[in-house]
Amino acid sequence: MHCIVGLGNPGPDFEGTRHNIGFRVVRAWVTKRNLGKFRRKFLGRFTQDRRVAALLPQTFMNETGRSVAACLKFFRLLPEDLMVTHDDVDLPFGQIRFKQGGSSAGHKGLRSIESNLGSVEFSRLRFGVGRISAIPTEEYVLQLFSREEEHQLPQLLQLATEGLDLWLEQGLESCMNRFNRKNMLETDLLADAKLVLPKDSAER
Numbered sequence: 001m002h003c004i005v006g007l008g009n010p011g012p013d014f015e016g017t018r019h020n021i022g023f024r025v026v027r028a029w030v031t032k033r034n035l036g037k038f039r040r041k042f043l044g045r046f047t048q049d050r051r052v053a054a055l056l057p058q059t060f061m062n063e064t065g066r067s068v069a070a071c072l073k074f075f076r077l078l079p080e081d082l083m084v085t086h087d088d089v090d091l092p093f094g095q096i097r098f099k100q101g102g103s104s105a106g107h108k109g110l111r112s113i114e115s116n117l118g119s120v121e122f123s124r125l126r127f128g129v130g131r132i133s134a135i136p137t138e139e140y141v142l143q144l145f146s147r148e149e150e151h152q153l154p155q156l157l158q159l160a161t162e163g164l165d166l167w168l169e170q171g172l173e174s175c176m177n178r179f180n181r182k183n184m185l186e187t188d189l190l191a192d193a194k195l196v197l198p199k200d201s202a203e204r
Contacts, residue, residue: 001075003053004029004164005068007086007109010058010088018129019141022109023056024083024153026125029161030054041068042074052168055110064109072117082122085160085166089137091128093108093149094185096160098167098175099124106137125163125174127156152185159184 006026007019014020030038030047035054038045044057046066057067072082085118086109091097101120104110116118132140145153159179167175 001077002081002168003071003077004083005055007064007084009060016144017142018087018145021087021127021129025157025160026054026056026084028157029164032161043070047173062108062112065112068113069116079117079122084122085127086124087129087141088126089129089131091126093128093130094183095128096163096184097126097180098172100172125160127160136140140155
């Protein structure tokens with residue numbers, strides 16, 4: 001059993017912001033896998049099949065770890081069984097990277113997970129959202145994507161879901177070999193991505 005978590009903040013005020021890209025990746029993946037509707041559980045929105053659980057914590061970012069810890073405890077999972085998808089301002093838009101462990105780099109959601117699990121040894125899908133030096137990071141991540149970025153997001157989301165599938169089937173190293181050190185906007189992978197858009201009804 002594995003667990004895939006998308007990071008974000010609940011509520012319509014945060015929908016579509018850069019900080020909520022983890023939610024969008026997991027919703028798209030759940031739609032692709034036909035896992036069914038999310039339901040309320042573990043202080044979040046949750047769905048599962050026999051092999052994997054998908055979780056969208058609804059605790060706000062700085063309390064995300066409470067939701068994740070409750071889910072892992074219920075299924076008796078280790079941090080090594082966990083994949084967390086989140087926004088990353090240190091990566092340019094269009095870049096997707098996989099890693100295990102390491103610093104939270106100031107990301108409050110990651111910091112909360114590390115604190116509640118007592119470990120940093122979980123896998124991460126880092127979805128690049130870039131940054132603008134003139135805008136404070138905490139303000140920038142709560143802004144909406146630009147019109148051009150929104151136009152490119154469906155293909156990027158699809159590639160991210162393919163990465164999650166690859167992690168489940170072949171492990172983290174295969175994901176790193178395929179995605180790391182590449183900007184998806186500059187590769188043929190983007191053009192080849194087959195779109196499976198998340199259904200709005202999946203979370204109701």
